[in-house]
Amino acid sequence: MTYAQDVVRCEFCPKLASGLHPATRLVGDPDDEEGWERGLAAMCNGCWKILMDAGSMGRMRKGTKERWWLGHDVGPR
Numbered sequence: 890m891t892y893a894q895d896v897v898r899c900e901f902c903p904k905l906a907s908g909l910h911p912a913t914r915l916v917g918d919p920d921d922e923e924g925w926e927r928g929l930a931a932m933c934n935g936c937w938k939i940l941m942d943a944g945s946m947g948r949m950r951k952g953t954k955e956r957w958w959l960g961h962d963v964g965p966r
């Protein structure tokens with residue numbers, strides 16, 4: 890029996906992810922610190938570049954209303 894355990898899908902498009910990258914997502918109120926979560930997101934190289942250039946709007950994760958940014962330096966301080 891074999892498992893495709895190394896296959897991770899990009900969280901933003903149907904491609905395979907190139908790896909996990911530090912990211913921040915907005916899951917609630919942007920003015921509320923609790924609305925922000927930091928963690929690792931699986932993404933492909935193409936989406937990594939898109940998120941890098943996403944600016945203040947971030948990028949919507951597929952199938953959700955979450956917005957994501959690359960890195961840990963967004964959100965309220």
Ligand SMILES: [Zn+2]
Pocket residue numbers: 899900901902903904932933934935936937
């Ligand atoms: Zn992608």
